[in-house]
Amino acid sequence: MSGVPISAYLTLALVLFCIGLYGALTKRNTVIVLISIELMLNAVNINLVAFSKFGMIPSITGQVFALFTIAVAAAEAAVGLAILIALYRNRKTVNIDEMDTMKN
């Protein structure tokens, strides 16, 4: 149980976050971008759970917070996909680099 140090959890979270960030910043498909954002949120969840168990002051709050995050992420995914569908109906594309109406 205590064989796995906290740094391993944190490293996993870091790697996940970086993968998510990379995907969010580089992928052209908006669905993939949304998935990547989920990845980043989950990296945060791992951090929260890891600290609630192995932190300086272990507390259940971290795990409760992770649950909240999951709920919010689900809502966010639902809203995000709804917006995406609305956009798709308008623009006939899901490519993020074609959604540049904020240009200039």
Next chain:
Amino acid sequence: MENAWIIPLFPLLSFLFLLLFGRRLKENSAYIGMVLTLASLVYSLVVLFERFNHPTYKAEVTWLTIGDVQLTAGFEVNQLNALMLVIVSLVSFLVHTYSKGYMHGDGRFHIFYAYLGLFTFAMLGLVVSPNLLQTYIFWELVGAGSFLLIGFYFYKEEAKAAAKKAFIMTRIGDVGLLIGMILLFWQVGSFEYDEIFQAVDEGAISAGMITLTAILIFVGAVGKSGQFPLHTWLPDAMEGPTPVSALIHAATMVAAGVYLVAALFPLFAASEAALMTIAIIGAFTAIFAASIGLVQKDIKRVLAYSTVSQLGYMMLALGSAGYVAGVFHLMTHAFFKALLFLAAGSVIHAVHTQNIEEMGGLWKKLKLTGPLFLIGTLAISGVPLFSGFFSKDEILISTWVHGNTFLFWLAVIAAFFTAFYMFRLFFMVFTGDARGKQKEVHESPSVMTFPMIVLGILAIVAGYVNTPWFGTFLGDWLVADNDALGHGHIEGPAWIMIVATVVSLLGIYLAWLIYGKKSIQRDWLTVRMPLTYNVLYNKYYIDEFYQLTVVKATKGFTAVLSFIETFIVEGLVKLVAGIVHGLGIIGSKIQNGQVQAYGTVAFVGLAVLIVIFALTGGYLK
């Protein structure tokens, strides 16, 4: 006299009215112009007769107040102004009448009358101005009117060039006038003629400054009155319609320079050097232009050079302290030269050419124009009993009495030339056989002959207002209550009158021998002295000389300036604009609408901040 300010406003009204409604009135525009200038003429005559019994009237209102200096605008009716008012409005009215026939059928008939109105307004305004500043304003306005009228046939290249030349050449003189005016204002603190004369009288201005300002103002007169070396625009100005030449370039505007010198005469009289300059320039111009007039072949150009020459006479008179003689000659010249131009216009109207080589034998065909032209020719040649004789005699006497012996003989030779070339013109146009192809030549309509008859009568009788035989009424009146203007009549030796008569008759006789009787070959001069002939025919190559020196130099200078302008000034401007533009382009590239790019920048920024925080221990110094 209190309402004399209204005189210039009649032609102005004509100008404005014809601008607005001329298009609808078409050739009826002439009646508007004629009636309104007739109103000016009638009122000018009233003012002149009132002025005989009343003192000078002057009225002014404050126009601008700058600190302690008050600039005024107003009008003044003194002897000279009253006389000029009548001359200008009379000639203007006659030209308005004449043009109705001469310009008949021209598409821009009403525009022509509008311009005539503008010019007459400016000229009348000029002669009633009580101060230098107002004079200067009208002086420029007169130049603008002249520009418009010379360039009336603007579709002709020569007319366009002549209009520009006239405007620019007179502007060169105007610079002198402007500087002189500013210097006077600096010295006296006022533009008022009265105050300037008072300051001169009290010796408030140093002698050197008087000479300087007088000569600078004279430069303005040189430009306007076509004196050497700024005379070249006047012959070219003959590209304008002939009535315009009669009004502007014979009787009124070119006399404005003489008028200016006369109006400021007390200033000039205070400086012997300035008077001498005027006399020399005047005498030189008189003989110089007369010699060119000897060989010209265009009827209007001969008259133009004779105008330049006669204006030189007036300047010579003023420069010899002959105030009365100058003004007197201005008046008689206005009448007989306007007559000559109108008669020349009538000839041109009949034969449709200006080249005297293609005329001839017109005496029998133009029953009215011929005798009228002869009257003008006799008057300008100084044949006794005609008006020009008396005024020219006055000039010669004042030159002699003033002690300018050399200039006196120059003037006598110029008088000989004048008689010769004027009768050369007369014989070539009216006697002999018809040369060239003359189709149905017929006399001009009465609307054109009437003004000529009026001027013809004046060309004969105008001299009798100031003669040594019947009293010098004009002279005495002109100089009354102003000692600075000199005497009303200058006594001179009697032989001068005889010399003048002999010289003019000799000139006529020689012209008759060559062109009338043909006992001397016409090409006598051409064959024996081709060089002299060429120099004279090409007007001493003055135009070419100016083209090579002044025009080239100016063009070179402008090329340098325009190089600086295009490459240095423009370059700096473009550089500044380019920097801002480049920054803008970079800025707008950053804002490309790509959310991912924004995210990357935000994240990189955060990362950089964290690195900095980590390195500095969390605190920024």
